[in-house]
Amino acid sequence: MFKRCKRLWNTYPLKSHYDAVIIGGGLHGLATAYFLASRHGMTRVAVLEKRYIGFGGSGRNTAIVRANQRTQENLPLYKEALDLWPVLTKELDFNLMFYNCGNLNLAHSEAALKAMRMQVASAQFNGVKIELVDRRECKELIPILDISDRPRYPIFGGMFHPPGGIVRHDAVVWGLARGASKYGVHIHQGTEVQGIGVRNGKIQHVDTDKGRIHTPRVLTAAGGYSADISYRMLGIKLPISPLTIQAMVTQPLKPILHHVVSSGMYHCYANQTLKGEIATGAHMDPWPNYTTRTSAHYIKHQAEALGEMIPCLRGVKFMRTWAGLADMTPDMAPIMDGNDHIQGYYMDCGWGYFGFKSCAVTGKYMAEFMAKGECPEILKPFTLRRFQNHNLMGETAALVEYTSDN
Structure with a gap:
């Protein structure tokens, strides 16, 4: 007789208060939620996804992972990201199908x-x-x-x-969702964010199509939609x-x-x-x-x-x-930063080609950033202010050979 499989993560009604709200149910959002709960004991976390988790770039990539970047800012981050896959597989007790071919x-x-x-x-x-x-x-x-x-x-x-290879992207989505849910993180699919409230320079609440959530911390990790969310809801222009x-x-x-x-x-x-x-x-x-x-x-x-x-x-x-x-x-490097004028607002976006490769390690450090309120050293080069200061990274030179007829 057919036995119905147990759901990998739990469903909950939307609460009116959370310690942190993450906009985007992709790999970066789920990884940050998992590390917030597992490393920092912040279990009152909500992940809000307009459609379903893994809908965006998380489920639409070719699953390649590597650490052969060019710049001194990128290399340590991607090396740790690559080293983290077997560790995370064991920690989540979930086969992520990592194959370093x-x-x-x-x-x-x-x-x-x-x-x-x-x-x-x-x-x-x-x-x-x-x-x-x-x-x-x-x-x-x-x-x-x-x-x-x-x-x-x-x-x-x-x-x-040699250490580069592939990881099954769907497995990473499911594994992180299950891991985060085990620690009490609430994953709300089919929930659209409609506004972000700020008072006296501090995050106050997030408005959704299912009600208002009061929270002191918001992370936007919505991939290609992050720039639109930041500008439309908070007036923050991102060079994306x-x-x-x-x-x-x-x-x-x-x-x-x-x-x-x-x-x-x-x-x-x-x-x-x-x-x-x-x-x-x-x-x-x-x-x-x-x-x-x-x-x-x-x-x-x-x-x-x-x-x-x-x-x-x-x-x-x-x-x-x-x-x-x-x-x-413009420099093919991500933005991982808080905001100078809005306390409690965090951004994880601008990943271009490289979002899948980096999701686990980024979640680890963005969780630390949100929990402690201090930017980890490894993330400091990826500040939004580098564009204002004309201090762009040189990663683009390592990516593409251009010819006159391309």
């Missing part, structure tokens, strides 16, 4: 190789396991790569990051543009791609899932928008790019395609 970033020019040398040196200095490889070593790692001169952008080499990123998967294949592979020149990255599908993502739409519709342009782009790098995939069918929003800042 390794990440290979391809270089298609001598200039790109020189940039990678600096990136590898910076990462190694911060204790990240990574190495520069030539094109023959790229072929040894991924035998199906075409390292000849035939492709439009031949492979010159790359950098291999919501941009659509599209992804897709092929029909299932026998195991042929044993590492994550990416190319900035082709604007393409790919990995093979447990089901055998090749999951691949492209570059962002070049204009701000809030749509999650897909386009034939990017399907064609991905087919051409994968066919260039991995010729054996030509003729393989795409089975599904989807899109998500990336909240992109």
Whole structure:
């Protein structure tokens, strides 16, 4: 006889008072709620999600995790994020399907190789396991790569990051939700935030379509909608543009791609899932928008790019395609900060490409920030004030190779 599975997290009626309210039921919001409760004993926490948890970017990414960033501000954060996955798997007692299969970033020019040398040196200095490889070593790692001169952008080499890999994004959503709920966190799905109340420079309440919540702390972690919420409800302008990123998967294949592979020149990255599908993502739409519709342009782009790098995939069918929003800042680095003029208001946004990779460690430190009222040292470089002070980070140089015809 069929036995109904037990729900992973509990449901509660909306209370009129909470010690903290988190806007956004994605990975960053859930992780912060979990660490607030588990590390700081703050169990009167509400997570408010307009639709359902994991609806946004948390469920619309390609599940890649890595710590091969470029700058001294980013590297320690992403290294700790990568190291945290097996710890969190054990702590949550939930299989997050973490698989550190390794990440290979391809270089298609001598200039790109020189940039990678600096990136590898910076990462190694911060204790990240990574190495520069030539094109023959790229072929040894991924035998199906075409390292000849035939492709439009031949492979010159790359950098291999063995600890990188993939984590099942849905499993992380469910695991964090269950973990937070065990500590008493209230997760309210289908609850729309309509306003944030401030009095004498302090957070007072949050208005929802189900009633008013009195609280001294509010965190906005709503991904691509964070900038709109901050401006519309509090008048805080954030230098964030919501941009659509599209992804897709092929029909299932026998195991042929044993590492994550990416190319900035082709604007393409790919990995093979447990089901055998090749999951691949492209570059962002070049204009701000809030749509999650897909386009034939990017399907064609991905087919051409994968066919260039991995010729054996030509003729393989795409089975599904989807899109998500990336909240992109000018320097491709996030904003993790409080507000100078509104006590009790916190922001975790502007993650662009990198929100999934960082969710657990960000939740850990944002929870500390909210509980103690003091910004942890590791988060201080990500202040909103860096834009006012013209102190932007240099992460963009490590991401994309541009050519005149791109």
